[in-house]
Amino acid sequence: MFRKYRWNIVLMLFLANAINYVDRSAMSVALPVLNKKFHLDPFETGLILSSFFIGYALFNFVGGYLSDIKGPKKVMGYAMAVWSVFCGLTAGTFNFVSLFTVRLIFGFGEGPLTSTTNKTTNNWIPLKERATAVGICNGGAPVGGALSAPIVAFISLKWGWQASFLALAVIGIIWTLIWWRVSADKPEQHPQVSAEEVAEIHAGRNDLVTGPQTTAAPVKVSLLSVLKQSRIWALLVGMFGYNYTLFFFLTWFPTYLVDARHLSIAQMGFAAMLPWIAGAVGQVAGSVIIDYIYRKTGKLLYSRKIVLVVCLMFAALCVGFTGFASTAAGAVTLMTIGICFLYLQATTYWAIIQDIVPSEKVGGTSGFIHAVANVSGIFGPAITGWLVETTGKFTSAFVLAAGLAMIGALAVAFFVNATPADAKKEVVA
Template identity: 50%
Template sequence: MKWKFRWVIVGLIFLIGALNYADRAAFSVAAPMISKEFHLDAVQMGLILGSFSIGYALFNFVGGYLADRFGPRKVMAGALAGWSAFVGLTSAGFNFISFYILRLLFGFAEGPIATTSNKMANQWLPARERASAIGLYTSGMLLGGAAAGPIVGLLSLRFGWRTSFVVLTVVGLLLMLLWLKTTTDYPAQHPRVSKEELDEIQQDQGSVQSGNPSDATPNLTLWSIIRRPTILFTAVAFFAYNYNNFFFLTWFPSYLTKARHLSIHDMSFATAIPWLIGAIGLMCGGILSDALYRKTGKLMFSRKVVLAVGLFGAAVCIGVIGSVNTALEAVTLMAVGAFFLYLTAMIYWAIIQDTVPSKYIGSAGGFVHLVSNISGIIAPTVTGILVQRSGNFSSAFFLAGGLAVVGALATVFLIGRRESRA
């Protein structure tokens, strides 16, 4: 089988995603140390953790629009340089306000990554490979989250938590230079893409790329696309997914240290386990969905089955964590829950790829991602309030699981039954 250069592009997006989640998770891993040093209570820490998503959600849409207008290569490079700079500046934080502002700006800079990655995949990959490729490069995010625990934890214990943020900044700037040197917006622009590979990509771009009559109407606008029920309720399901994702990302390390009394060292390694299992689920989700499509010929059905099963499974596991008695039980349930949750992670993007014309992929994906990431503002803040008032995490886990059920029901009953074929 001849080697395909497009998988180099997928590999680079994988590395950027891994660094992206390592950078996000770094603050959560360091949060017990930061909250102790600066005397931050649960509500203040929840607000700091949630401030990231204010900027992030807004720039999901802005980043998608910029990727449509200026190309994903430049937008990704700018985002990578910007968020790496703010990761380093986090080491200069000194009180509640400073950390709040730094995390807000960090979120602004990270906002374009998902929509820009999605735009790049849309332009570089044939339709039959997209879900698998999205699953592969998105799994890098979870592996980055897994690596953040041991790396940040051990660096923090040996050199102080500030050092870990500086190290991540240097890695980010080096990766940005590699991205600019290696990529182009389109495969036709790249000297290392053969004519055979280019023909293979262009001949299987999918109906929304090659002239679906329903998408060719002159009245088609971004507004008409994002008002489609399939797009709106995909955003609802994505919101439920991301609530659980941000709940896990921001508060699970603190849960293990405060409720299960693990040391920083033990917590750093325990938090890596759900990320690793989740990465397996994420890679399996895209492969499973593409396999179902090849087997049945029903594109939307192959997406919805994986989405509904994954969200229901996550709901059961995450919802009951607050009632278990040991750290081992909590980490085990969180790992299984992460497997089911991240089984769905690429499906939201695959639905957008399958149903939205190429011209609007970045903007429509940015809208869906914006809606979903409002949960990133709500989840850390609400969790902090629930923990502060109740003195435990039980209601926070139950709420997260309940929202996953809502997302699963939206998938089954409200995401459009009429398929867009690729």
């Protein structure tokens, strides 16, 4: 299976997601140093973390929409180039305002990644392999998060925090140059993809309106009509809870370990790596479990939904209890288990979108859901900073993240349901 050319595209997307999370996580790892250098209080720290998500959320939708119109190759290439340049420019910031501005534009660049990844896998991957492929692509995120903590901590202590951002910028530019050479918007446009592989990729695909194997012209569906569906909004609520919890961990957990648990920078770098490793295992394992359930039951939406709801609930419980842990080891252990469960269900959102949305609207729908869900990243870090500054503790911040994740799981459980059109895909692969 992995000898097919499409898995080269999956590998590149895995690396893009890994670079994305190394770049993104670098700021949270470097923040304890920057807090002292720029004299930032907890609320200002939260604003710096939130600034990234303002640009990021906006371009979640813009990038996904453009990938439907212009194709994912161009959107992904330009996005990586922009975020890599501004990752490097982070090294030149000198106060709160300059850091806020650079992180804002950095977010613009990273915004298109996930929705464009989803569009690319929709174009390149057959239905029977889709959850596995999406899981591998997005599995780069926790791998990048795991690498970021020790690498950035080591470089910051050895050569200064600026060096880590410059090195990451160079890696991103190298990826961009390779991407332009090996990728294409669709498999049939790439000279190295055989006709047999193209046929395999397109075999068994269903149009949501005309049904499988039809020769009738597909009925055009507007993006607005897709976004008006109640199950799309329920899926959005689920992703909001997932994102809020993930971004709380991504942005504040390293600072929590240093400020509340009194770990050194070196100790924090190691401790913060453990949940990311568990998340990487969970990401890939979750996608394999989903495809296995689908093959055994023939129920496409069920295979995604059962993993999403159960794992997001368990993640919520672990994160909530972390706020009451009495030791640093206990907090790291609970958060590690929680992030593993969080990533076990991370693939499901993107797989569900591909399953219930017409192919030509996957990019725009992915971008819209991701954009609105990522509003959590705009307000969440600032709210956490305010809660910590007001209460002097992190407990309420952990409980809030857990509560939103639980609400998201319940929304998906009760409101994301199959329609008669979806039933056309309910066949054993």
